Amino acid sequence: DADVTQTPRNRITKTGKRIMLECSQTKGHDRMYWYRQDPGLGLRLIYYSFDVKDINKGEISDGYSVSRQAQAKFSLSLESAIPNQTALYFCATSLRTGGQETQYFGPGTRLLVL
Amino acid sequence: GQSLEQPSEVTAVEGAIVQINCTYQTSGFYGLSWYQQHDGGAPTFLSYNALDGLEETGRFSSFLSRSDSYGYLLLQELQMKDSASYFCAVRETGGFKTIFGAGTRLFVKA
Numbered sequence: 001d002a003d004v005t006q007t008p009r010n011r012i013t014k015t016g017k018r019i020m021l022e023c024s025q026t027k028g029h030d031r032m033y034w035y036r037q038d039p040g041l042g043l044r045l046i047y048y049s050f051d052v053k054d055i056n057k058g059e060i061s062d063g064y065s066v067s068r069q070a071q072a073k074f075s076l077s078l079e080s081a082i083p084n085q086t087a088l089y090f091c092a093t094s095l096r097t098g099g100q101e102t103q104y105f106g107p108g109t110r111l112l113v114l
Numbered sequence: 115g116q117s118l119e120q121p122s123e124v125t126a127v128e129g130a131i132v133q134i135n136c137t138y139q140t141s142g143f144y145g146l147s148w149y150q151q152h153d154g155g156a157p158t159f160l161s162y163n164a165l166d167g168l169e170e171t172g173r174f175s176s177f178l179s180r181s182d183s184y185g186y187l188l189l190q191e192l193q194m195k196d197s198a199s200y201f202c203a204v205r206e207t208g209g210f211k212t213i214f215g216a217g218t219r220l221f222v223k224a
Contacts, residue, residue, distance in 0.1 A: 042201060
């Protein structure tokens with residue numbers, strides 16, 4: 001079984017709709033992240049959470065919100081989807097070991113906003 | 115501001131050696147990581163450098179110079195399966211988050 005899972009894997013929605021992307025992990029990591037990936041722009045951080053009570057904005061949080069329901073679950077919401085939110089979304093988890101932090105990524109959710 | 119610069123594309127021949135450079139400007143610095151991503155897949159961790167010097171893991175090596183804010187990933191004995199995108203990433207001390215570069219697309223030719 002995959003350690004980091006994302007649902008749905010693919011989603012098509014219309015402008016103005018609310019949509020939620022879900023991420024679950026069985027790695028026992030306390031840190032979780034949401035990134036979006038666009039061609040030529042790499043991975044850009046949307047939100048991150050270092051534990052259940054800690055939520056932080058990343059580089060591009062406008063238009064997004066998150067919920068850390070439990071240590072193992074971190075959801076990303078688009079309250080009113082717009083076409084330029086069409087992208088590949090990745091959830092990641094990490095466990096800090098000293099200064100090093102290795103991130104483990106889920107398989108991604110491909111979102112198309114029409 | 116925060117920025118990581120790496121070439122957008124590199125092409126090399128099977129069996130050759132290729133170096134992918136990364137320069138960074140960030141708010142504090144813990145270390146430099148490298149991730150590999152195949153088409154349609156998720157990024158996977160390759161290496162991490164916190165101190166100056168070369169770290170070797172099989173065919174892959176990673177180098178860091180903190181004074182130059184520079185690092186590189188060296189891939190030896192290239193194989194077709196190495197065709198992928200490679201991202202450098204810096205873990206910042208301010209905010210403790212990781213910033214990724216835009217990625218380098220490596221094409222390995224037969």
